[in-house]
Amino acid sequence: QSALTQPASVSGSPGQSITISCTGTSSDVGGYNYVSWYQQHPGKAPKLMIYEVSNRPSGVSNRFSGSKSGNTASLTISGLQAEDEADYYCSSYTSSSTRIFGTGTKVTVL
Amino acid sequence: EVQLVESGGGLVQPGGSLRLSCAASGFTFSSYSMNWVRQAPGKGLEWVSYISSSSSTIYYADSVKGRFTISRDNAKNSLYLQMNSLRDEDTAVYYCARDFGVVIHDYWGQGTLVTVSS
Numbered sequence: 001q002s003a004l005t006q007p008a009s010v011s012g013s014p015g016q017s018i019t020i021s022c023t024g025t026s027s028d029v030g031g032y033n034y035v036s037w038y039q040q041h042p043g044k045a046p047k048l049m050i051y052e053v054s055n056r057p058s059g060v061s062n063r064f065s066g067s068k069s070g071n072t073a074s075l076t077i078s079g080l081q082a083e084d085e086a087d088y089y090c091s092s093y094t095s096s097s098t099r100i101f102g103t104g105t106k107v108t109v110l
Numbered sequence: 111e112v113q114l115v116e117s118g119g120g121l122v123q124p125g126g127s128l129r130l131s132c133a134a135s136g137f138t139f140s141s142y143s144m145n146w147v148r149q150a151p152g153k154g155l156e157w158v159s160y161i162s163s164s165s166s167t168i169y170y171a172d173s174v175k176g177r178f179t180i181s182r183d184n185a186k187n188s189l190y191l192q193m194n195s196l197r198d199e200d201t202a203v204y205y206c207a208r209d210f211g212v213v214i215h216d217y218w219g220q221g222t223l224v225t226v227s228s
Contacts, residue, residue, distance in 0.1 A: 001172065003154065034212045038155070045205060045218035046147075046155065057216065089155050093213050098169050099145070104154035 004029065004090055004102035011108040017078040020105045022090030023071060028100055030071035034093035037066055037075045041086045049088075050075060077107070085109045112136040112217045114206050119222030126196050126226070132189040132206030132219055140164075140184035143209035146191050148202035149221075158204070159191065174200075196226045 005023040012018040022029065022037075029035055035053045038046035048057050050066035053073060063078045073092070077084055090102035118130040132144070146158040159180040160169045168180055179192040189206050203223050207215035 003156075032212075036213045036215070038215070040155075045220055046207075046215070047218075048210075048214065048216050051211065051214040051216075087154075091155075091157070091213050091215075096169075098171060099157040099160065099213050101147075101155040101157055 001028075001094065001096070001098070001100055004092060004100055006088075006090060006102040006105045008103070009106045009108065011110055012077075012080045013110045014080055014082065016080050017076060018080060018107065020075045020077075020088055020090075020107070022073040022075070022092075022102045024073075024092055024100070025071055027095040028092040029068065029073050029090075031095060032093045033068070035066070035068060035073040036091045037064075037073075038089045038091065039084075039086045040089065046089065080109055082109050112208070114208065114217055114219035116204060116206055116219040116222035119204065119224045121225045121227065122196055123228050124197060124226055127192070127194045128196065128224060130191040130193065130204055130206075130222060130224070132191075134187045134189065134206075134208075137208070139182075139187040143167075144182065144189045145207045145209060145215060146180060146189075147205045147207055147215070147218075148200075148224075149205070150199070150202040153202075156202070160209070161189070193224070196224075198226050200224060201226045 037050040054066040203221040208217040210216040
């Protein structure tokens with residue numbers, strides 16, 4: 001199964017909002033509300049930012065929000081800060097009961 | 111404090127075998143499903159395998175099915191990944207990750223590097 005499709009890079013200035021898309025199929029993203037988002041800084045382990053499409057774990061800033069429409073999920077970062085510069089990955093449950101990650105998006109704060 | 115510590119990585123020749131371990135602490139290991147996720151150098155994350163809390167349910171990515179075996183020992187608070195018939199493309203940092211729910215990997219280890227090369 002191919003990875004979910006994300007833009008390779010997204011950039012924004014401090015204080016701006018950016019949105020990262022994650023496109024799959026009806027067999028994964030579109031079929032279940034089991035989409036998560038992870039942030040990964042260089043050389044570090046991934047960190048859970050959003051789960052079940054739009055829920056934030058305790059401790060994650062409310063500047064991070066998630067949504068889904070059809071086969072595409074989205075992560076929005078509002079009030080962009082320098083510390084948000086990282087790689088972001090979406091992940092989804094699939095109809096085969098497996099899990100699949102997105103291709104990853106590098107966020108750059110200008 | 112939840113901790114996951116992977117070990118067992120290293121250099122192995124193509125066709126060889128390696129067994130990774132993940133030592134868990136700070137939570138009731140036997141109550142949680144676990145996963146292995148890998149990341150090739152400079153590449154994205156790839157889910158590898160899932161095992162339920164009682165080992166009754168196991169899934170693998172197509173890329174490793176038939177070559178890798180996930181297992182756990184709840185008495186030892188440990189997760190394992192037996193990797194056989196290793197290929198160059200299996201070179202990656204391997205992470206173990208706890209499942210808080212479906213696709214909710216809430217805690218990750220620091221990773222262990224596996225290099226497959228002659």
